Amino acid sequence: MINIHVAGTDLTEKEEVYVLEALRSTWISSTGVFVDKFENDFAKLCGTKSALSVCNGTIALHLSLLGLDVRPGDEVIIPSLTYVATANAVRYVGAEPVFVDVDPETWCIDPKLIENSITRKTKGIIPVHLYGHPADMDAINQIAAVHGLWVVEDAAEAHLARYKGCPVGSLSKIATFSFYGNKILTCGEGGAVVFNDPQLKIRLKALRGQGVDPMRRYYFPITGYNFRLTNVACAILCAQIERHKEIIERRKKIFQNYDDKLRGIPGIGFQPVAPWAEPAPWLYCITVDEKIYGQSRDALMKKLAQDGIETRPFFIPLHHLPPFRDESRRRGENLPITDALSLSGLNLPTFSQLTNDQIVKITEIIRCFSKKYAF
Ligand SMILES: Cc1ncc(COP(=O)(O)O)c(C=O)c1O
Structure with a gap:
């Protein structure tokens, strides 16, 4: 019988108090003070202008690719040594994941090998900060800039890691996080996207919320999704961030x-x-x-x-x-x-x-x- 598990949570009275506060406030869906607080606090922690909470890390990737308008026929370069969600999200938007080997010095995607895999169809690169170690973002961003590609960091496993002194999440167009129960900061199931671009914020928020027009309630100019996270889950995350x-x-x-x-x-x-x-x-x-x-x-x-x-x-x-x-x-x-x-x-x-x-x-x-x- 297993008695030492591979992962476990670190939840205290603080998380309990915040969850109780969320429950007693009756704001248990995706509006509430903890959603706003989490998004502000997490953006600060990542050194970005904005963060949006979503249901999980897979959806954070999916939302990013929708936000970047990735389409069928496009290719996205990713490592093969990662959790399946990185590739699944690429497929959700009809695009094709193209796999590149990892660097033995980081176990993350090897920037020296990326250029060989770029084709006319390539739209972007998703480096994964594998097992908490940041990918070599300067080298990756440089290749992306030369070829006009976007970069999305998959930081699901690397909360608060730093690259050359900067927090992961602040090193590319968008970064995604998972708050699954085995992650460093958790709320059971949850995720976030972080970024700086204010225009992107409008688009990602609309896509997350059924395509709603930010200026007109119950009007939906685009097809969106329900990718929102609850105030109760954000209450747990607020406590985790404080701790x-x-x-x-x-x-x-x-x-x-x-x-x-x-x-x-x-x-x-x-x-x-x-x-x-x-x-x-x-x-x-x-x-x-x-x-x-x-x-x-x-x-x-x-x-x-x-x-x-x-x-x-x-x-x-x-x-x-x-x-x-x-x-x-x-x-x-x-x-x-x-x-x-x-x-x-x-x-x-x-x-x-x-x-x-x-x-x-x-x-x-x-x-x-x-x-x-x-x-
Ligand atoms: C590298 C990586 N990307 C994405 C995900 C997906 O996150 P989630 O399980 O919250 O959907 C994970 C999850 O464990 C992961 O390890």
């Missing part, structure tokens, strides 16, 4: 503890950190070099599960999944770094309440399970 320093600090300590205890085990590798990166401490990552460690990644995961510890394998590359693989093959995509990481990487339990004893247990199993270490 963000404490939440991040706790997770950083867990990262440090894992670093200290896993260092020196032959065959266990770590997530690289680029010199310009201040990653978000999302899910702690390790890689297993089977030849050196003496056991496979999957055998280690099985062993940990037998001892009640849940882990997560790295993402299965999207270019191997049935909805995307035929098109990917047709384009001749070959992504060796993505494939190697996907087979060797796993996420260890990472959440605020993880105790030192639990980290000792997890890391000792990893140390002792190594064939090379068994003496």
